[in-house]
Amino acid sequence: MNIIEVRNVTKEYxxxxxxxxxxxxxxxxxxFGLLGPNGAGKTSLIRIINQITGPDKGEILFDGQPLNSxxxxxxxxxxxxxxxxxxxxxxxQLLYLAQLKGLxxxxxxxxxxxxxxxxDIKTWWDKSVSDLSKGMQQKVQFVSTVLHEPDLIILDExxxxxxxxNANLIRDEILELKQKGSTIIFSxxxxxxxxxxxxxxxxxxxxxxxxxxxxxxxxxxxxxxxxFVEYKGHIDELDPIYGILEEKEMEDGYHRTNIHLGExxxxxxxxxxxxxKVEIRAFGENIPxxxxxxxxxxxxxxxA
Amino acid sequence: xxxxFLVIRREYMVRVxxxxxxxxxxxxxxxxxGFYAAVIWVALGSVDxxxxxxxxxxxxxxNEFKDSETLKFTYIxxxxxxxxxxxxxxxxxxxxxxxxxxxxxxxxxxxxxxKNVSLDLKSEIEKVIEKQIEDIKLSEAGITxxxxxxxxxxxxxxxxxxNEEGEKTSSSGAATVIGxxxxxxxxMSVFIYGTQVMRGITEEKTSRIVxxxxxxxxxxxxxxxxxxGVALVGLTQFVLxxxxxxxxxxxxxxxxxxxxxxxPTQMAQGMQKMGPGxxxxxxxxxxxxxxxxxxxxxxxxxxIPLIVxxxxxxxxxxxxxxxxLFGAVGAxxxxxxxxxxxxxxxxxxxxxxxxxxxxxxxxxxxxxAFWTSIIPFTSPVIMMVRIPFGVPAWExxxxxxxxxxxxxxxxxxxxxxxxxxxxxxxxxxxxKELAKWIFYK
Numbered sequence: 221m222n223i224i225e226v227r228n229v230t231k232e233y234x235x236x237x238x239x240x241x242x243x244x245x246x247x248x249x250x251x252f253g254l255l256g257p258n259g260a261g262k263t264s265l266i267r268i269i270n271q272i273t274g275p276d277k278g279e280i281l282f283d284g285q286p287l288n289s290x291x292x293x294x295x296x297x298x299x300x301x302x303x304x305x306x307x308x309x310x311x312x313q314l315l316y317l318a319q320l321k322g323l324x325x326x327x328x329x330x331x332x333x334x335x336x337x338x339x340d341i342k343t344w345w346d347k348s349v350s351d352l353s354k355g356m357q358q359k360v361q362f363v364s365t366v367l368h369e370p371d372l373i374i375l376d377e378x379x380x381x382x383x384x385x386n387a388n389l390i391r392d393e394i395l396e397l398k399q400k401g402s403t404i405i406f407s408x409x410x411x412x413x414x415x416x417x418x419x420x421x422x423x424x425x426x427x428x429x430x431x432x433x434x435x436x437x438x439x440x441x442x443x444x445x446x447x448f449v450e451y452k453g454h455i456d457e458l459d460p461i462y463g464i465l466e467e468k469e470m471e472d473g474y475h476r477t478n479i480h481l482g483e484x485x486x487x488x489x490x491x492x493x494x495x496x497k498v499e500i501r502a503f504g505e506n507i508p509x510x511x512x513x514x515x516x517x518x519x520x521x522x523x524a
Numbered sequence: 525x526x527x528x529f530l531v532i533r534r535e536y537m538v539r540v541x542x543x544x545x546x547x548x549x550x551x552x553x554x555x556x557x558g559f560y561a562a563v564i565w566v567a568l569g570s571v572d573x574x575x576x577x578x579x580x581x582x583x584x585x586x587n588e589f590k591d592s593e594t595l596k597f598t599y600i601x602x603x604x605x606x607x608x609x610x611x612x613x614x615x616x617x618x619x620x621x622x623x624x625x626x627x628x629x630x631x632x633x634x635x636x637x638x639k640n641v642s643l644d645l646k647s648e649i650e651k652v653i654e655k656q657i658e659d660i661k662l663s664e665a666g667i668t669x670x671x672x673x674x675x676x677x678x679x680x681x682x683x684x685x686x687n688e689e690g691e692k693t694s695s696s697g698a699a700t701v702i703g704x705x706x707x708x709x710x711x712m713s714v715f716i717y718g719t720q721v722m723r724g725i726t727e728e729k730t731s732r733i734v735x736x737x738x739x740x741x742x743x744x745x746x747x748x749x750x751x752x753g754v755a756l757v758g759l760t761q762f763v764l765x766x767x768x769x770x771x772x773x774x775x776x777x778x779x780x781x782x783x784x785x786x787x788p789t790q791m792a793q794g795m796q797k798m799g800p801g802x803x804x805x806x807x808x809x810x811x812x813x814x815x816x817x818x819x820x821x822x823x824x825x826x827x828i829p830l831i832v833x834x835x836x837x838x839x840x841x842x843x844x845x846x847x848x849l850f851g852a853v854g855a856x857x858x859x860x861x862x863x864x865x866x867x868x869x870x871x872x873x874x875x876x877x878x879x880x881x882x883x884x885x886x887x888x889x890x891x892x893a894f895w896t897s898i899i900p901f902t903s904p905v906i907m908m909v910r911i912p913f914g915v916p917a918w919e920x921x922x923x924x925x926x927x928x929x930x931x932x933x934x935x936x937x938x939x940x941x942x943x944x945x946x947x948x949x950x951x952x953x954x955x956k957e958l959a960k961w962i963f964y965k
């Protein structure tokens with residue numbers, strides 16, 4: 221079941237195309253990474269899902285229904301450019317934002333209390349936002365994003381501006397929200413976050429979707445069938461179906477070599493082959509990192 | 525609808541809770557009442573009698589100088605030199621010397637005083653002397669005192685306006701004052717509250733909260749909520765001003781009424797002393813007998829419910845028309861400093877209407893008055909100038925309908941600019957660009 225179904229969406233601005241026939245499915249309960257270089261069209265897509273703007277062509281389904289204003293209260297959105305009313309008190313502001321999302325004052329009050337205790341920020345209630353540090357404001361804004369317990373949480377670069385301790389805190393909260401059944405869309409450049417948290421990804425480049433699917437499958441797809449081996453000694457002769465790509469000597473005297481497996485070759489056979497020649501310390505498959513996949517996909521698309 | 529209400533409530537509460545709102549709300553009536561109290565105080569305070577010695581060598585003016593509340597005359601029979609010598613220690617305020625040949629040489633009259641004599645005193649004395657010399661010369665020419673008395677008539681005209689409701693005493697003076705005040709209040713409030721809407725929108729844009737808000741509220745609703753919220757702040761301020769001013773004024777009157785002289789003419793004299801026109805201003809053609817009663821009578825002759833009703837309508841209409849435009853400017857720019865270039869075309873019609881108001885006050889039924897009170901951009905100010913003078917019902921109706929159409933038009937226009945502008949950053953916007961935004965689908 222998909223919580224969001226983007227179907228053939230096109231969005232044009234007066235002088236450029238922001239989204240060109242993009243279709244993406246976001247499964248319920250997953251953490252979905254929306255990736256792409258700057259200006260690729262991620263923010264345009266997020267704004268369409270938030271109903272801030274509408275698509276020129278195509279449609280969006282939310283939980284199976286065409287997106288409409290009743291879905292607004294089921295979405296929580298943390299924009300990349302953070303902002304709060306500077307002169308307003310933290311408590312009042314959070315109450316206001318929660319009520320705009322459809323909570324009653326009483327519900328909002330109760331939920332806020334638990335969050336204020338959880339984040340240990342009780343003393344902030346009557347403080348002006350302008351008196352808080354940037355990191356503190358980020359925390360407040362995160363609370364405002366998830367307070368109404370939305371089914372879909374859209375986080376645009378959620379970790380920017382947080383120190384490692386607070387970033388961890390937020391990460392744990394995100395995982396907990398997922399546990400509770402929320403779907404989370406990440407828009408980010410930080411590939412380590414994607415590596416760690418995302419189940420599914422989509423990559424947008426130059427207004428087009430170039431890649432999407434479960435992270436595992438994509439990694440499978442981008443495998444290069446190369447294995448690394450760390451050893452002492454020297455590999456001289458190998459069957460031609462094993463191509464030695466590069467070999468370098470490590471600081472402690474061991475060597476590390478990448479070997480490509482040709483058609484029909486198996487890693488077991490390679491290992492057997494090597495065992496007789498050198499002393500092996502480590503052996504494994506080269507799994508492409510998200511960063512590699514990102515770079516390769518973006519560079520493959522010809523310059524428009 | 526719930527969200528519009530939430531936005532209205534926030535915009536309203538944030539502004540009403542500000543210290544500056546409280547200060548303005550309290551200060552304005554205090555200033556007004558302070559001014560009012562000062563006027564009364566000065567009027568009462570100036571009643572301390574001055575003594576004037578009269579040395580009349582001609583013998584023509586005995587008993588001609590009449591004592592009043594402010595002046596006491598005493599007559600002396602001395603030589604001018606000894607009178608001058610004795611003047612210093614006598615405690616007398618002034619010495620009037622009328623030589624024997626005053627009829628032939630009226631300019632030989634002298635007033636001596638320790639300090640400079642006030643113009644009032646000087647003209648008072650001159651008036652008495654002139655009149656006496658005139659009388660003497662006239663009777664020498666054979667015109668008797670009786671004929672003179674009969675020939676003095678006092679003309680005091682009353683303006684009566686004739687209309688369907690019949691004959692009614694109207695006071696063009698009161699109408700001028702009320703019309704002027706209403707026009708000024710509308711002019712000021714459109715400016716002040718329109719700018720507040722603009723600032724509020726720019727603030728949301730620069731603090732980047734707007735993206736969060738419009739993920740829950742439609743941009744149009746957010747704009748409308750802000751405009752209505754600020755309008756209510758203005759209404760609150762007006763209502764509080766009216767209530768506080770009324771309360772304070774009656775309190776002040778109560779305090780002063782114990783000191784107030786029984787005879788209202790004395791009050792009038794006191795007021796007259798403060799400067800020509802102070803008491804009579806706004807009441808041309810009236811016989812200054814009882815200025816307070818006069819003002820009250822003139823004000824009562826106006827259709828107060830109509831004026832208050834129209835004032836509220838034109839305040840709201842004018843404000844809605846202009847604040848939408850101010851809002852569009854706020855959305856189009858990135859910060860307050862950039863608003864200037866777009867402000868001019870908006871502020872010009874308001875300023876013009878205030879300038880026109882001066883002419884309309886003099887000619888409330890002229891062609892300029894008619895057209896400027898029909899066109900929505902000037903009508904809020906101009907129509908309020910005209911209404912105290914009486915305006916045909918169909919003109920008011922036409923002007924109101926056009927104003928409603930006008931603000932719906934500007935709101936539509938503003939909404940189109942707004943929804944594009946609030947998400948547009950770091951771009952210097954031109955008029956051409958704005959026009960393009962209006963026609964985006």
